[in-house]
Amino acid sequence: MIAEQMASKLRDAASSVLEMMFAAPVLADQEFPPADVTGPILVALEFVGQVKGTFALAAGAEPARQLALGFMGMNTSEHLDRQQVIEVLGELANMLCGHFLGQLNYHESFQLSTPKEVTLESLTHEGHSYQRTVHLESGALSMQVAIHA
Amino acid sequence: MSLRVLVVDDSPAMRVLLKKILGLSGLPIENILDASDGVEGLTRLRSHPINLILTDINMPNMDGEEFVRQVKADKNLREIPVIMITTDNSTARVLRLRQLGAQGYLCKPFTPAMVKEKVLALMSA
Numbered sequence: 001m002i003a004e005q006m007a008s009k010l011r012d013a014a015s016s017v018l019e020m021m022f023a024a025p026v027l028a029d030q031e032f033p034p035a036d037v038t039g040p041i042l043v044a045l046e047f048v049g050q051v052k053g054t055f056a057l058a059a060g061a062e063p064a065r066q067l068a069l070g071f072m073g074m075n076t077s078e079h080l081d082r083q084q085v086i087e088v089l090g091e092l093a094n095m096l097c098g099h100f101l102g103q104l105n106y107h108e109s110f111q112l113s114t115p116k117e118v119t120l121e122s123l124t125h126e127g128h129s130y131q132r133t134v135h136l137e138s139g140a141l142s143m144q145v146a147i148h149a
Numbered sequence: 150m151s152l153r154v155l156v157v158d159d160s161p162a163m164r165v166l167l168k169k170i171l172g173l174s175g176l177p178i179e180n181i182l183d184a185s186d187g188v189e190g191l192t193r194l195r196s197h198p199i200n201l202i203l204t205d206i207n208m209p210n211m212d213g214e215e216f217v218r219q220v221k222a223d224k225n226l227r228e229i230p231v232i233m234i235t236t237d238n239s240t241a242r243v244l245r246l247r248q249l250g251a252q253g254y255l256c257k258p259f260t261p262a263m264v265k266e267k268v269l270a271l272m273s274a
Contacts, residue, residue, distance in 0.1 A: 098236020
């Protein structure tokens, strides 16, 4: 039950953030893991507050590029280098994590670390983790939140 | 009144976005400068005539809370209105931002209209 609620909150966070700031409505969502993703970009950040943990976000190279273009208000034909795409994906992870934590009704404030590109192997799996994949017009975006304490 | 804005955020993408939103807002913008953390923000403020600050909170070197604390402690800067940008709209955070002396806060995610509304509210206060 808790897992379902958490997954639902992840989806709600994705809908709000992606529609408001990336002009990328969520078309559908499903459980993690996503469909096959080519050349995924993975970013993660840590949060500390009433609970602490890790929030990770993964997207294929093309959906990540499309999200970055949408965020920066650029045309689809314009060029963005990989670092710029990672920065935008990191900003998206920051907003998704903040929105997700905001839905948990904690009274204390929280701190988010600067998002960084990570490898799948480096992600921690301690504590309880919850995942959700959302589908956008440009492809899939997967979120995982691991709550350590 | 023409606005000379300082945007402080460690995310280059967010700085680009905020500058674009402000530039297209229809607000009377004269100039927009940016800085990547509080240290750089203070340097900009001491060398340019800024009359509105938009700042992130979580930043390396000097975070947004310390930056605003130092702005409000400086008699030459303390009158500049500050809007803090946060992903955390918990009661504790909002209370702390008010105690710091920030005149407003903007919670991410936001739309261009929300940014404009916040700036207009501050200008007419």
